[in-house]
Amino acid sequence: MRKVSVKVNGRDFEHEVEPRMLLVHYLREVVNLTGTMVGCNTSNCGACTILLDGESVKSCTMFAVQADGSEIVTVQGIAENGNWHPMQTAFHENHGLQCGYCTPGMIMASISLLKENPDPTEDEIREGLEGNYCRCTGYENIIKSVQQAAGQTS
Ligand code: FES
Ligand code: FES
Structure with a gap:
């Protein structure tokens, strides 16, 4: 077992974990933040971003112990004072x-994309999200959501 100390969504955690435990499993099963999803476990789908x-x-794509000393934010940590993050509102x-x-x-992934490029073109949004798969939406409304969060639509 190895020790891992992390800050997750503003709270400090310290645990002894198996060195081979993946970070996503640590977050879901040890920290009990099940909002982060497992789609493939093979670094393809992006559900665990x-x-x-x-x-x-x-x-x-990484072991929990590799995150030792890091600050982590999951989807469950982006709302503030009970208010959704603008990206959550836009998706809704x-x-x-x-x-x-x-x-x-x-x-x-969309929050990260806008942090790096606050005013992306549609192509840049598609490129920025190419590591995240959606089986349902055809992506059109996902693109619109990111455009709204970027202030490109009303
Ligand atoms: S579960 Fe991590 S990329 Fe699919
Ligand atoms: S997989 Fe994207 S909404 Fe179902």
């Missing part, structure tokens, strides 16, 4: 989801 020290990361208002399975990862 979180922010690690401000960068979007697929949390199935534009029907940027159907089954919702990809949505936590899609929202985290």
Whole structure:
């Protein structure tokens, strides 16, 4: 077992974990933040996307112990004082989801995308989200959601 200390959504956690435990499983099963989803476990789908020290990361691509000392934000940590993050509002208002399975990862990847490029073109949005798969929506409303969050539509 190895020790991991992290800050997740503003709270400090310290646990002893198996060195082979993936970060996504640590977040879901040890920290009990089940909003972060597991779609593939093979770094393809993006459902497990979180922010690690401000960068979007697929949390199935690393071990929990590799996150030691890091600050993590998951989809459950982006609302403030009971108010949705603007990206959550935009997905809601534009029907940027159907089954919702990809949505936590899609929202985290979209937040990261706008942080790096606050006024992206449609192509840049599609490119920025190419690591996140959605089986339901055809992506059109996801793109609209990101455009609204970027202030490009009313
Ligand atoms: S579960 Fe991590 S990329 Fe699919
Ligand atoms: S809304 Fe179902 S996978 Fe994206």
